[in-house]
Each structure stands twice: as C-alpha cells, then as structure tokens.
Amino acid sequence: MKKENRDKIVALRHDLHCHPELSMQEQETKNRLITFIKENIQLEVIDRGNWFYVQYTTKRQSEMPEADTKPPIAFRADFDALPILEDAESLPYASENPGVSHKCGHDGHASALAGLALELDANGADRDVYLIFQHAEEIGRGAQECVPLIKEKKIAEIYGFHNWSGFPKGAVVLREGVSQCASRGLTITFTGKKSHASIPEQGKNPSVAIAKLILYVQNLLQATTFEQLVLATIVNVEIGTKDFGISAGEGEISFTLRAALQRELDELEQMIRTQAEKFAAEEGLQLSYAYDDPFPETANDAKAIERVRNAAEKLHLPVVELTEPLRASEDFGYYTKECPGAMFYLGNGEDYPALHTPEYDFRDELLELAVNIFRKLI
Amino acid sequence: MKKENRDKIVALRHDLHCHPELSMQEQETKNRLITFIKENIQLEVIDRGNWFYVQYTTKRQSEMPEADTKPPIAFRADFDALPILEDAESLPYASENPGVSHKCGHDGHASALAGLALELDANGADRDVYLIFQHAEEIGRGAQECVPLIKEKKIAEIYGFHNWSGFPKGAVVLREGVSQCASRGLTITFTGKKSHASIPEQGKNPSVAIAKLILYVQNLLQATTFEQLVLATIVNVEIGTKDFGISAGEGEISFTLRAALQRELDELEQMIRTQAEKFAAEEGLQLSYAYDDPFPETANDAKAIERVRNAAEKLHLPVVELTEPLRASEDFGYYTKECPGAMFYLGNGEDYPALHTPEYDFRDELLELAVNIFRKLI
Missing domain, CATH: 3.30.70.360 (Alpha-Beta Plaits)
Known part of the structure; x- marks a missing residue:
C-alpha cells in the first residue's frame, strides 16, 4: 500500500472518529465515506439510504472463458458508533458529539474498507468485488437490510473483520464454526x-x-x-x-x-x-x-477460515486460533446464513483498553494490515 | 346551626374543591380559608406559614375560680389534596387544577372546622379552643409541624374526624385504641x-x-x-x-x-x-x-372515644364500633402521642364511592353533622 493511500485512510478514520453517530442516525458518516470514495477513485458507489456499497467490476480479457472467472466476493465494514462518552479529550480527532464515540472501532473498519477501494481502483482484480458499508451493527439491525445484496449479486463468499483487545497486536484471530455468540x-x-x-x-x-x-x-x-x-x-x-x-x-x-x-x-x-x-x-x-x-451466532465456513489463515501466513502475521467463541455478538452472522464467509479478528494488544470502554481507540496501524489481508482473499 | 352559616361553609367547601393543591403546596387553600374566617368572624387567626390556627379564648366570669375552668381543647382539620384526576366534570365546582383533586374530602374537613369557628364566634364556649388547620396530611408530614402547639398551649385533648365510605351515611364510626394502622x-x-x-x-x-x-x-x-x-x-x-x-x-x-x-x-x-x-x-x-x-398508628384515648360516643348519642346519630383498625393511615396519630384525643369517622354511605377514587366527592350534609359533634365535645 502506498504511503499516500495509507495517509488518506488514517485521515479518513480520524474524520469519522471526530463525528460519530449512533445506530440508525449515521447519515453524516455515510456522506463522509461516500465523499471520500468519490473524490479519490472511479469505482461505482450505490447509495441504499441507510447504507451503501462500492462495486468493482473486473475487466475481463475477452479470451478468458466465462467458466474460469471467479464468482463475486464481498467485504463488509460497519460504521455506527456507541452511546459512550469519550475519555480522550487530548486526541486531536476527539469526538465532537458528546456522549457518542467510536468505542468499538467501526471508524477503523470502514476506513480499512475504503482503503481496499483505493487499492482495487489502482490495481484491479480478477473478479467482481462488492464493498458493503453497513450501518447499525450495534443494535443488530443493519446487516438484515444489506443481506439481500448477496442473492441479488450472486455473491459467493463474504468476509469482515473486527479489531479485538486482549490478543497480541497485529495477530489474526480466527475460529472455524461459531466465533461469536x-x-x-x-x-x-x-x-x-x-x-x-x-x-x-x-x-x-x-x-x-x-x-x-x-x-x-x-x-x-x-x-x-x-x-x-x-x-x-x-x-x-x-x-x-x-x-x-x-x-x-x-x-x-x-x-x-x-x-x-x-x-x-x-x-x-x-x-x-x-x-x-x-x-x-x-x-x-x-x-x-x-x-x-x-444477533445470530457468527458461524464461519471452514474453507473461508482456511483462506483467512493462508492469507495471514502469506503476510507472515501471527495466527491465534480461538478455542471457544467470543461472547460478544456481531450481526455479521446474518450474511453467513446466505453464503459462506468468515469474520476474523485483528489483535489490538493483550493489554489494550477493552472495546466499549471510554479509553479505547482503534489502532491506525491495523488499517493497512486489514487491507492487505482483504487483498489476499480476493 | 343557622342556615346562613351552613350555606357559607358549603360554599367554602365548593370553593376549596375548585382549587385543590398537593401536599406542601397549599398556599392558596390556606389563604382562602384565612380570608373566609377573617371576613366572617372576630376570632384571632395565627398564620404559621404552611398551616394556621384559630384561637378562641373564653370570656371567663371574674367570679369563676381558676380551678373550675376546663383546660384548652383542640380540633384539627387537614386541607391538602391528592394527585388524582377528577372524574366529575359535571360538578359546578369541579377541580380547576387538572390531575389534582380533593378525593379524600379534606375540603370538607377544613370547611367543617371553619363552621365550628363561626359557631364559637357567635355562641362562645366555657374553655379555650384551638382550631388547627393542618397542611400535608397525605404525605404524613403536616401533623409533625403542628404538634408543638399542644405543649405550647397546654392543650389537654384533641379531636378530628375523617369522612369514610362503606359505613351508613351519617353514622359515627369509632374505635378505642388503634383506629388506623x-x-x-x-x-x-x-x-x-x-x-x-x-x-x-x-x-x-x-x-x-x-x-x-x-x-x-x-x-x-x-x-x-x-x-x-x-x-x-x-x-x-x-x-x-x-x-x-x-x-x-x-x-x-x-x-x-x-x-x-x-x-x-x-x-x-x-x-x-x-x-x-x-x-x-x-x-x-x-x-x-x-x-x-x-404515619404513626392512630391511637385513641378511651375517655376521648367515650366523649365522642356520648356526643353522637345526644345527637341521636347511629354509632358503629370498629372491630379492627382501618388499614389506611392518618397522621393524626402524631397529636395523640402528645395528649389524649380521638379520631372518629362519619359514614358517607355503604355504597358511596371509595376515598381516593376519581368518582368520590365529600358529602355536604356531613358538614353540619361534624360541627354539631365538635360543639358537644367542647
């Protein structure tokens, strides 16, 4: 990833962090993301009201037989914030919406996905890719609105990630089968x-x-x-x-x-x-x-988890295999009811402040890491 | 009781009923009562802020030995209302304070005591009489503020009444010992x-x-x-x-x-x-x-109850002896901790709407009845 793009998505995250919005109220967040994408790349943006997606259509060589092309793949990020008062007034990009803050790191998830859009636009891919920017994850409502896209676009597999405190910084954490309750x-x-x-x-x-x-x-x-x-x-x-x-x-x-x-x-x-x-x-x-x-259970497909594991290994990232599901819930499970997929986790550090606490902030260094894993999965 | 006075206290009750106030907020109620008394009689009114009393001082004949005079007696009425929406829009004197109403009949208690003031002023008595107009009975707070008057004025006995549904209309209901929990x-x-x-x-x-x-x-x-x-x-x-x-x-x-x-x-x-x-x-x-x-227990002195019983009999009123205490509480018990006294009840009728219900209204015909009993007790 070029330094220029890395700087752009770090700035994007800080901008989102500064203007957090609660589930079902994220219109400004959505507009900032769409503006960022339109200003920086050529990919098509499809606005669905509460949420939107970015479509990358592969430039197939005419001689390539239809049968050899890979089916569409999707990546999903969430962008809503939490009703928590931020304890980080010293942050240059502190929340300007008192009592609301990105204490789950969705600002980071969305910015990483915007980073993947930059990479796709610059470097292309050999299959169609859908980038789903989802609202209202925290109340278990957003995914249900986005899920019809899976059938509509014949998406064959879907991935997402969540940053997670309590695991080594930069480790890729995963579990075949149920990873969240x-x-x-x-x-x-x-x-x-x-x-x-x-x-x-x-x-x-x-x-x-x-x-x-x-x-x-x-x-x-x-x-x-x-x-x-x-x-x-x-x-x-x-x-x-x-x-x-x-x-x-x-x-x-x-x-x-x-x-x-x-x-x-x-x-x-x-x-x-x-x-x-x-x-x-x-x-x-x-x-x-x-x-x-x-929230449904987050059930990960065996092959999809294997692909994440392979991607992590190719990138020489440490892999942590979860022995039991994480207790916290995630509405990503609605997608994996429709097609195979996997939710994986990127460690924030073993002693990093926990998600949903006032002291927590997404780690900027995870942005490029996530984009790199996504690229390996395409 | 002269018809003129009876009409005055009925009008007074309707006026109070029209302008009910919750416990600790009864300034207008107090002012209306004081105005009524000052406009109609010569007795001294002593304003104590949240409450007031009227003092009747006997005109002793100089030849009467001090030892033969009876010690001071007190009567108490309460004047606060309840947070209940009145179900009586057809009443010409319906509550003008929505959600607040005299659903315990304190408008009647206070008007009856004002009636006793009219009678004392006109007819005199052979002992000093204190008429205590008490605020904030419903929350168990008013009596505690008025009680010091008992010692201050060396009051020897105190009486009060409460109207009560479920007993024959006009019956005098009483119990020696505890009458309310x-x-x-x-x-x-x-x-x-x-x-x-x-x-x-x-x-x-x-x-x-x-x-x-x-x-x-x-x-x-x-x-x-x-x-x-x-x-x-x-x-x-x-x-x-x-x-x-x-x-x-x-x-x-x-x-x-x-x-x-x-x-x-x-x-x-x-x-x-x-x-x-x-x-x-x-x-x-x-x-x-x-x-x-x-609320303390309402404990009635045996001699005081006997005097109420005698008064009822002299007035040819039916007497109902309670076999067990009424469950509802009353802050009159604070007075009877300081001097002997009795709380008695006047029946509203066996099928009359219950106290504290939107349908209830004090019965005007009990006003004169209460004044007559009070006079017999002096």
Whole structure:
C-alpha cells in the first residue's frame, strides 16, 4: 500500500472518529465515506439510504472463458458508533458529539474498507468485488437490510473483520464454526392489577412471579445442562411506581440471552418462557413478550477460515486460533446464513483498553494490515 | 346551626374543591380559608406559614375560680389534596387544577372546622379552643409541624374526624385504641457493580438478592406470627436500565409497611432489614435504606372515644364500633402521642364511592353533622 493511500485512510478514520453517530442516525458518516470514495477513485458507489456499497467490476480479457472467472466476493465494514462518552479529550480527532464515540472501532473498519477501494481502483482484480458499508451493527439491525445484496449479486463468499483487545497486536484471530455468540434481548411483561397499598389482596402484584423467574434462571444456569456457553443476564426489572399508596399492578423483566449455538439460544428462551407462564398463571397475571437487539451466532465456513489463515501466513502475521467463541455478538452472522464467509479478528494488544470502554481507540496501524489481508482473499 | 352559616361553609367547601393543591403546596387553600374566617368572624387567626390556627379564648366570669375552668381543647382539620384526576366534570365546582383533586374530602374537613369557628364566634364556649388547620396530611408530614402547639398551649385533648365510605351515611364510626394502622414507605437500595452483559460474572447484579427478599416477605406474611394486622406491600422495584448491553449493577425495592401496632411495624421492618443484609452479603452488595410517608398508628384515648360516643348519642346519630383498625393511615396519630384525643369517622354511605377514587366527592350534609359533634365535645 502506498504511503499516500495509507495517509488518506488514517485521515479518513480520524474524520469519522471526530463525528460519530449512533445506530440508525449515521447519515453524516455515510456522506463522509461516500465523499471520500468519490473524490479519490472511479469505482461505482450505490447509495441504499441507510447504507451503501462500492462495486468493482473486473475487466475481463475477452479470451478468458466465462467458466474460469471467479464468482463475486464481498467485504463488509460497519460504521455506527456507541452511546459512550469519550475519555480522550487530548486526541486531536476527539469526538465532537458528546456522549457518542467510536468505542468499538467501526471508524477503523470502514476506513480499512475504503482503503481496499483505493487499492482495487489502482490495481484491479480478477473478479467482481462488492464493498458493503453497513450501518447499525450495534443494535443488530443493519446487516438484515444489506443481506439481500448477496442473492441479488450472486455473491459467493463474504468476509469482515473486527479489531479485538486482549490478543497480541497485529495477530489474526480466527475460529472455524461459531466465533461469536448469538444473543437477543427478551422482555417479559407481567400484567396484573393495581390496588391501594393497604388492600394488596384486591390487586394482582407481579413481584412474586418475577422473583421466582429470577431465581429459576439463576438455578438454570448453575445447573449447566447445555453443550456450550449459555448466558441469561438480567439487565432490567421495573415493577410498579414510586407511589407508596399503590400496590404494583404491572412489571417487566429484561434479559440478554446469549449462546454459542443458535439452537441452544432458542432452547434457553423456551425454558424461560415456559416457567414465566407457570409463575404468571399461579398469580393470575397476563404475559407478553418483546425482543430487542437480535444477533445470530457468527458461524464461519471452514474453507473461508482456511483462506483467512493462508492469507495471514502469506503476510507472515501471527495466527491465534480461538478455542471457544467470543461472547460478544456481531450481526455479521446474518450474511453467513446466505453464503459462506468468515469474520476474523485483528489483535489490538493483550493489554489494550477493552472495546466499549471510554479509553479505547482503534489502532491506525491495523488499517493497512486489514487491507492487505482483504487483498489476499480476493 | 343557622342556615346562613351552613350555606357559607358549603360554599367554602365548593370553593376549596375548585382549587385543590398537593401536599406542601397549599398556599392558596390556606389563604382562602384565612380570608373566609377573617371576613366572617372576630376570632384571632395565627398564620404559621404552611398551616394556621384559630384561637378562641373564653370570656371567663371574674367570679369563676381558676380551678373550675376546663383546660384548652383542640380540633384539627387537614386541607391538602391528592394527585388524582377528577372524574366529575359535571360538578359546578369541579377541580380547576387538572390531575389534582380533593378525593379524600379534606375540603370538607377544613370547611367543617371553619363552621365550628363561626359557631364559637357567635355562641362562645366555657374553655379555650384551638382550631388547627393542618397542611400535608397525605404525605404524613403536616401533623409533625403542628404538634408543638399542644405543649405550647397546654392543650389537654384533641379531636378530628375523617369522612369514610362503606359505613351508613351519617353514622359515627369509632374505635378505642388503634383506629388506623401505622405505615411507612421503606426503600432498600442494593449497590453492586455493572458489567458488560456478556461477562456478568465480572459484575455484581442485585437481581437475585432482591428476588430472595420478595419471596422472603411473601412467606413472612403468610406465616402470620403477628398479633394484629401487618402488611408489607411492594410498590416498586427498579433494577438496572433498558440497555441490553449492561448487566444491572444497582437495584432498589420499595415497600409500604403497615401495622395496627407501632411495635409490630418496627418488628416487621427489622425482620426485612435483617434478611436484606443477609441476601446482600451473599452477593457482595452494599445496602442503604430510605424512608417516605411515615404515619404513626392512630391511637385513641378511651375517655376521648367515650366523649365522642356520648356526643353522637345526644345527637341521636347511629354509632358503629370498629372491630379492627382501618388499614389506611392518618397522621393524626402524631397529636395523640402528645395528649389524649380521638379520631372518629362519619359514614358517607355503604355504597358511596371509595376515598381516593376519581368518582368520590365529600358529602355536604356531613358538614353540619361534624360541627354539631365538635360543639358537644367542647
């Protein structure tokens, strides 16, 4: 990669970092990326509203038989930020949007993909390449909007990367099969009946049913009858109001369910729902369910992972094989439901600040590394 | 009572009803009452800021020996309203303060006491009389501010009444000893530590400790080892936030504790605190306590109740003896800690809308009834 291009994508990342936007609000981020690409290269940019993609069409030699051309490949980067106050006022490119910041490094992912666009434009490739710039990864929503492109363009394989703290700097971290857990937010609402606090027997207070459910879930996880990692984390309970004259008549409990295997996530949810229904019936309460932030498991194709491993080795990068899935979720798994692919990770350093913490910042030196791996995968 | 005076206090009640104010905000209500009294009578009005009293000083005949005069007596009425939207738009004197209304009938209590002022001014009495117009009864705060007057003026006995639905209209309802339960709002805050929802084992989530406390309290009340009525009603639970990425790190539970006997209220609270501390320790959580709306038990003196009973009989009013305390609380109990006294009740009718409901309105016909009983008690 030429120094000129490297400098351009570092500057691009700093520009994105300075103007972070939350999921579903990333219009300025998208415009900055599109402007960067249009100002620097000739490739076609297709704007899809919330997201966009860049299309590289190979210049086939007329004598090459159709059968010998490789099918289209795609790369994906995400560009939304997080509701976290940045702890980096000394950064020359610190967030100018207080309370919002790129604490997951999506600024780096998007800039690396823009770097691949620069390389493709300059050097070409022997197959069609789609660069997907995706919004709203953090809330598990963006990938679902982009996925139809896979069928539409007959894309045969897809790759993405995420930077990750806790691994050696510059190491390529990977896992065949599931590399990140599936997760979903589940809210269960118990509807009973308010009463005056002095005559609670005339109401239906949901507290006991919710308490039983909390203890059931705790015991369930301690019993560990699951094959792989399963978690049900209580993020929120809201019962009644702070009016001391009123016995609570409604309550809800919200979990984040998480599992290495999609199948076990579904089993876990079904077990919780079955008990919730039992406890609600005991207290004469009505039940309803709501979902937030659904992430599938990130399942990597064996051949695709093998290609990433080979690319890393050709570039003389250290490879770390994950022995178990990372717990955090990623909506890249929606793509690999449609075609083979792989999500790999680039180590930030073993003692680097964790993702989603105020102290974290994407490492600029990973940009060129990612572009080089992408090029080897084409 | 002359028709003229009766009409005046009915008009006064309608005026107060039209302009209800919440506890600690009743300046206009107080001003309307003071204006009414100053415009209609000569008695001294002493403004104490949040509340006021009217003083009747007996015109003793010089020949009457000091020893034969009866000691001062007091009557108390409350004048705050409730955060309830009135369901009575057809009333000519409907609440003009949306969401606030006199759904406990304090407009009637205050107007009846103003009626007693009219009678004292016109007819005199053979002892000093203090009429206490008290604010902020609904939140258990007003009486505590007025109570020092008892010692200051050497008041020997005090009376008050509350209208009450579910008893025959115009019946005098009473109970020697405790007639209304003691209650207090208790909030227990459990402080642990947040973590990412994917690594809950690195945090300290208070859900399990709070769930155990809910089930403990339920079992405690079902076991009923108490002598008299005891209730611990859960009004509110708040744990964590609706951020599905964060395992909850703090939670609180709010109860309204209630008991016929103050001693048993204290025992109940101590039992809950002991268990809360145990459950918090098991999960490595910190604990703190806060209180709201403290009401003592309303304890009626035997002789004072006997005087109310006699007054009712002289007026040929039906008397209902309560077999157990009313569950709702009343801050009149603060006065009877200082001197003998009694709170009695006037029936609104067995099928009359309940207190604290949008449909309820004080019955004008109880005004004269209350004044007549008060006069007999002097």
